[in-house]
Amino acid sequence: MGRKPCCDKIGLKKGRWTEEEDEILVNFIQVHGQGSWRSLPKKAGLLRCGKSCRLRWMNYLRTDLKRGNFSNEEKELIFKLHATLGNRWSQIASQLAGRTDNDIKNYWNSHLSRRIDSYPQVNRGRNTEVEKVESSQKNSEKDNKKAQTTTKKKKKKSVAGKIINPHHSFKYSNNEEECSLIPIPDDDINAESEFSNLCDEVFCSSCDIEALNCSFSTNIFENTEHLSIESNRTTSEYSCTTEPSTSKDAIANVQCSPDLSSIFREIENLLDIKETDAELENNSYMIGDLKDDSFINTVSIQEAEGLYGNLASPADFLWDMDLWYTL
DNA sequence: AAACATTGCAACCGCGCAGCG
């Protein structure tokens, strides 16, 4: 026996709500209050399903709802909460006054997700393994396209000064610099958690002793004396190769914290441009447009830092780490 | 100007869960 429908759908209206229907619903709830959605339509005289009434009220007619564009503070909070909560939209919505889960879900799907496709997949709620694989495949396709465009760009210049975080490996990997490696203790290895396997003992041979903070998903350190790291800014993945070796065998693709890419995307967001190529130069992020290869803008490091102040979660901590550098 | 493609968002659908008898 199948599940009983939530209401008798025969003769019920579907689709967009009219002003008259809205008025009837609002008036009824103002007099009788919320609750008993199943019986509400009949009592109120609406030819709608109870669920439809509830949805209309919760997502649109409630007086405490905030309309209009999401502020930068709200966007930042959504990023932050999504990193820890995944697609638990109702929980995210509970942290944003006046925003509904549907609002946030829609905004995420249409605006934000495409900007952070490459973020590490942390606690993604009820997503299945199949969905994760599919998502990963989609991202790869996008990244491939983007990579094809990016290769047309001129090679990046080196950055003056030291950067003590994955920026540096990113920058130097383009120049095929090597990083020497100090093995991390066994008890630091925990394959269960992407972030718990945090290695803070990777030293870059080309920039004295400064830590590169990367989170590795697999133990790639055993019997490895040298490690060369290539970073893909678009995917936030670091592909590692051992050195010396007869050939540069890729031994692992490791996921790293959202590095510069997260900042770049935020900048893209702020400047309302769709696809950029950005680099750190002269104490500013240089923003170029991939479409016509033209220079667009610079954003100071202080401005970029300001985007990510007072962050607390593990993921955000790593974002913060991305901003550690000395010049 | 028309046809087609893309985007944004309101609304729908099905499932899981909690409460209750």
Next chain:
DNA sequence: CCGCTGCGCGGTTGCAATGTT
């Protein structure tokens, strides 16, 4: 403990608005 009911959630769809060719 079991089945029923209603609610809430997250995924998906449909369509109007907007952009592009």
